[in-house]
Amino acid sequence: MKRVTIQAQVNPDICRGCKICEKVCPVYAIRVTDKKAQVTADECRGCANCADRCPFYAITMVKRDNPLVIQADVSRQDPEKIRALCEKAHFNPEQVLCYCVGVRAEEVAAAILAGARTPEAVSAVTGIRTGCTIECIQPLLRMLTAAGIELKPNPNGWQWYGETATAWTLPEDVKAKYNSRGFFFDEDRKLLDEIAKQKGDE
Template sequence: MKKVTLLPYVDNDKCKACRTCEKVCPVLAIKVKNRQAVVDADRCRGCANCEQRCPFDAITMIKRDKPLEIGVDVNSVNYDDIIDLCVKAHLHPEQTLCYCVGVRAEEVAAAILKGAKTPEEVSLETGIRTGCTIECIQPILRLLDAAGCELNPVEGGWQWYGKTATAWDLPEEVKKKYSSRGFYFEEDREVLDKIIDGCKKGEDK
């Protein structure tokens, strides 16, 4: 479980309803209504993205009266299903995906198996992407894609980065072009596959 201790406070005299806060919130917790930014305290995960990106300094992070605990219990779903989803996404279940918050692949997989279908929903349930809010979007997309979820950014939602190419989906022409320059794509893939396949045999549990 993770504790959320901060909450945005909006100075209505400074807010210009520019909607920047809406665009950078990873969980859609802040919306402009009647030309004022309004915070949904139950959804907010305290990332401070809105405060840092507001061009008018209208938002300040303050302490919550009571910390909010979030997280998905990996034991609430069949762990074999978690393993299958992680392996399909070429991720080890115990692999840390979000170093800012400390979320592992197994927890993200559990959230998806319990019904999360978008990056916003995954972040809301697990807290992933509420630190730097940027780096861990890639493994989220990989797990959602592996689960068969359609990857379309919602209006006013997560910033669209697209999926980064991995060792498993590099085009042959790219591998051929750079293999003579000191890159070992196939060898890297074999090592990664061995590590990930190990979790199916229970070698790391």
């Protein structure tokens, strides 16, 4: 759950419509219209990416009159479907995927099962990627891929990255090369799979 207490605010007298803010927003809550950036307040998740990246200092983060609470309702989805999706992505449902906000794999799974089909849609529902906006793109992409969703980078955004190699996708020649140097890829994979299958009462 994320309690959003701030939002982006644009000074139109300073904004030059460069669109950098639009490209770095993880939920596309800011758009440039008529060469001026405009924020959709109820979509802003308070990450401050736009304010941090604006080269003209036209954006500041201001306190919201009414904080937003962002959280996927896990109870509305079938728990077995949530578990199956998490395990397919090699995550335990209770595993934290976004440490800045505290979003768990089960919340991301619930958002996907409820219809979220892109990173920004999942971020808007759960708050994942609205803290540091960097680290949790990888587990998020893994979850979407496990759901059978074909990912295509948005041409208007900069925040989509390719997936990095995991214990399940390392080529055999790479494993063979480094196994003799103290790496234990197969053992790591086995342990991670066991963790993904653990249940809370075990």
